[in-house]
Structure formats: C-alpha cells, structure tokens
Amino acid sequence: MSILDKRPALAAEIDRVAEVAGYLWEKGWAERNGGNITVNITEFIDKDIEAMPAITEPKEIGFYLPGLEGCYFYCKGTNRRMRDLARKPMENGSIIRILPDCTSYVIIADHDIAPTSELPSHLAVHNHLIERKSPYKACVHTHPIELVALTHNNNWLRRDVATKVLWSMIPETKAFAPKGVGIVPYMPPGSKELAEATIRTIDFDYDVVLWEKHGVFAVDTDVMSAFDQIDVLNKSAQIYIAARNMGFIPDGLSEAQMREISRLFNLPK
Numbered sequence: 001m002s003i004l005d006k007r008p009a010l011a012a013e014i015d016r017v018a019e020v021a022g023y024l025w026e027k028g029w030a031e032r033n034g035g036n037i038t039v040n041i042t043e044f045i046d047k048d049i050e051a052m053p054a055i056t057e058p059k060e061i062g063f064y065l066p067g068l069e070g071c072y073f074y075c076k077g078t079n080r081r082m083r084d085l086a087r088k089p090m091e092n093g094s095i096i097r098i099l100p101d102c103t104s105y106v107i108i109a110d111h112d113i114a115p116t117s118e119l120p121s122h123l124a125v126h127n128h129l130i131e132r133k134s135p136y137k138a139c140v141h142t143h144p145i146e147l148v149a150l151t152h153n154n155n156w157l158r159r160d161v162a163t164k165v166l167w168s169m170i171p172e173t174k175a176f177a178p179k180g181v182g183i184v185p186y187m188p189p190g191s192k193e194l195a196e197a198t199i200r201t202i203d204f205d206y207d208v209v210l211w212e213k214h215g216v217f218a219v220d221t222d223v224m225s226a227f228d229q230i231d232v233l234n235k236s237a238q239i240y241i242a243a244r245n246m247g248f249i250p251d252g253l254s255e256a257q258m259r260e261i262s263r264l265f266n267l268p269k
C-alpha cells in the first residue's frame with residue numbers, strides 16, 4: 001500500500017520529482033547522495049490523508065515556521081541517492097506533516113525515511129514563500145558542475161556579474177531564467193546562516209541562488225520549472241566555457257539585444 005494509490009494527482013506530482021531526480025543524476029549534478037528536493041504538496045491532501053496516523057514520533061525542525069501550519073511536504077530522504085529516488089521515490093523519500101506547533105513534524109507515508117539534513121533550510125524557504133503569498137511550491141538543491149565552477153573565482157561572485165554573462169550567451173537563458181542568479185558566499189552546508197542568507201537572496205528577487213563553492217538552490221512553481229531554470233543557466237555556463245576552450249572570450253549578446261529580449265518576452269529585469 002502506498003499513499004499514492006488511487007490518488008492520481010498526487011502520484012503524478014511525485015512522478016515529476018522522480019523524473020527530475022533522474023535528470024540530476026544523468027547530468028552529473030547529483031553524485032552519491034548529493035542534492036535535495038522538497039515539494040509543498042498540501043494542495044493534494046484529502047480528508048483521508050489528514051486522518052492518517054503518524055508513523056514516527058514528532059521531530060523538531062529547529063525553526064518556528066508559522067506559515068507552514070497544516071502543510072504537507074514530499075522530502076528526499078537523508079543519505080538517499082537521486083538515482084535511486086528516480087526509480088523509487090517513495091522508498092527514497094517520504095511525506096511529512098507539519099504539526100500545529102509549527103516547530104515539529106511527523107512522517108505519515110510511506111516509510112520511516114528521515115528527510116534530508118537540509119530540511120530546516122528547505123522548510124524555512126517554503127515558510128518564507130508562503131508568507132510572501134508566492135505561488136512557488138518546489139525547492140531544488142543540486143551541484144551543477146559548470147555553475148559551481150564559476151563560484152571558485154571572486155570576480156564571478158560580484159553581484160550580477162554571472163547573471164549578465166549567462167544571460168548574454170543565448171537569448172533563451174534570459175527568457176527562461178528571467179531573474180538571473182543570486183550569490184550566497186560560502187557557509188557550512190545545512191547551517192542556519194546558509195538558510196537565512198538564501199532567503200535574503202531570494203528576497204532580492206532571485207529564483208536561483210548560487211552557493212559559493214557548493215551548488216545551486218532554486219525555487220519555482222513546481223519541481224520541473226525549478227530544474228529548468230538551473231538547466232538553462234548551466235547551459236549558458238557551458239557555452240561560455242566552450243568558447244574559452246576554443247581560445248577566445250565570447251562576445252555575448254549586446255546590451256541592446258538583451259533589452260530587446262526583455263521587451264519581446266515581457267521580462268522583469
């Protein structure tokens with residue numbers, strides 16, 4: 001028995017998580033247990049799920065997150081591999097219910113699989129999105145090779161330097177990652193400070209945040225859209241690197257061409 005049985009909409013949502021997990025592995029962005037995905041699935045919760053008993057004792061989140069009252073999330077399991085999640089999402093992740101105290105959660109399905117160690121930071125971001133009445137429901141953290149490589153040089157860490165170069169590689173990058181990339185300086189993985197800095201950067205109006213010398217954290221309406229934003233940005237980084245490997249610095253689209261793209265696609269920046 002699975003919570004997904006006879007719930008085609010919820011099952012389809014979890015399928016999308018599994019599909020993205022497979023892409024992360026295929027792209028080489030998810031070595032071993034690298035990366036995390038959490039999705040707010042509250043819209044798929046019915047009365048029967050609300051009545052389902054917890055299969056674990058309550059666990060502390062480590063934050064007080066009042067926006068999450070009554071929310072449910074699918075979370076990748078800690079120490080689980082994306083490549084395994086791609087085939088068996090309910091054996092490498094679980095569904096949690098936030099308890100009314102908004103400081104703790106229980107697992108309700110399908111198995112007692114502890115969520116990712118990054119759960120507090122993911123939930124803090126979800127809480128922030130809900131408080132801002134954002135339509136965003138998915139958080140994806142992964143290690144895209146070329147984007148991470150950029151963060152190993154100080155020049156690329158200055159505000160919007162990476163955004164401008166990445167946008168200028170092909171027109172679609174600006175169209176489909178229209179807020180560019182925010183930068184968070186190096187902080188220990190799983191730390192409260194990294195979570196808080198990520199939220200601050202999202203608040204500066206970025207959907208995709210580069211964590212220096214570590215990876216990417218992206219938010220969007222659903223897991224596929226969050227993945228797509230990372231994918232188009234990393235494609236631009238690859239084009240830049242390909243040009244450098246051919247022995248020249250790529251010109252990039254001109255300022256006028258970039259402004260024209262913003263007009264054509266009605267973009268915010």
Ligand SMILES: [Zn+2]
Nearest residue numbers: 034035214215
């Ligand atoms: Zn990571």
